[in-house]
Amino acid sequence: MDPTGKSDGDWQGLLNEFIVCKRKLESKKEALLILSKELDTCQQERDQYKLMANQLRERHQALKKKYRELIDGDLSLPPEKRNQVNLAQLLRDSREKSTQLSEEVKELKQRLAEALGDNKLLRMTITKQRLGDEEIGTRHFPAHEREGLVKQLERAREENEVLEHSVKSLTDELQDVRAERDVFQQKAHRLNVEMNHIVGNDDVRILDIDALCMENRYLHERIHQFQEEVNLLKANLIKYKSALESRKNSRINGKPNMKELLLSEENGCSLPVTPQSISDLKSLATALLETIHEKNMVIQHQRQINKVLGNRVAELEIKLKTIEVSGLWRLPGLSYNVSLGVCGRGKDGVNSDQVKSSASSGQKDDEVSTSQHCSEALEDVCETEAESGFQQRTHNPRWKRLTSRVYVGHLKNNKQQLLLHVTCHKMNVLKKLKLWFQLQKRKSTRM
Structure with a gap:
């Protein structure tokens, strides 16, 4: 009688647990239905927003086409304004593309998260089907280990995505920099060509x-x-x-x-x-x-x-x-040494020994104040001489055959000569000052 009574009590307890589990299952079903309905409504709203966005994009593209047609058709606008309008249009297009790409990235992230969740569920179901018993599955694959592995996998994927995004951004920046470099090179070439055309020397690049x-x-x-x-x-x-x-x-x-x-x-x-x-x-x-x-x-x-x-x-x-x-610029038969300041042995060349001897003789008796004035006079004479020489020789055909280094050597020769002249003048001034001071001393002693 006792074992039957115990079995009846156990049976009633199991029935009660079954009823409780059944009620929980029904509540879960209801919650799942509610969530599915909310998901359907959210998807519908998303589709509506996508349609609205597509309509706005189409309308925007149509307006852009009209605007471009108006700009291209209006010939009264100057080229500078057209370039400004084109630059503004390119900026707008780039901004629109960036917004589109950001939206696509968001959609891809959402899809990736959904795919990760589906993948996780599929793995769980596959492991359960293979093992057949949930307890064995939990024994062989504990929950904390699976969670840790999933977290590591997600982190690795996020890092991979970040690296891919950084690589794409760097490649885009590299392309932009290359495009800017090409633009500046073309601009510099055009400016050089225009300056040479203005001077009247199309064959030789002077400026x-x-x-x-x-x-x-x-x-x-x-x-x-x-x-x-x-x-x-x-x-x-x-x-x-x-x-x-x-x-x-x-x-x-x-x-x-x-x-x-x-x-x-x-x-x-x-x-x-x-x-x-x-x-x-x-x-x-x-x-x-x-x-x-x-x-x-x-x-x-x-x-x-x-x-x-x-x-x-x-x-x-x-x-x-x-x-x-x-x-682009070389004369045959001339040897240059620009670092030492000595030009080739041409018509306007300078002898290195003469330059060194004149420089040494000019620097022996030169003081700090005289060197300052000498350098100022040198720079002024060089600038004035360069301007006068350029103005006189631009219309001469021999100017095309001269090089910048020969002209620099000529200027350096003139610099050394002027240095000697200025030092001599300064020495004379110093002698006069000494004589004046001696006279003042004598006057003071007499008084």
């Missing part, structure tokens, strides 16, 4: 836009340096004027000068320890410091000038090398 841009940049730097040097000279003039005024006032008032004090010390008389002597010594020290500061400023300006000249020479060397390699 180059890159060289003109380099010359413009160099001239801007030179103007900036000239402004700084002018400001420095103005400050020096103000200081010299103040020194002369103080000297005149000291003579009028009968106060001893610094030179007199120094001469008295040389004669053996020591300076008295008075506030006047201390102030004179302080003023002398400040004057010496100012002169040292001025010399340092002059040296800095000279270094900047040398740096600019070095950069210019390097740019000219690179330009001439590229022209020689391309075979």
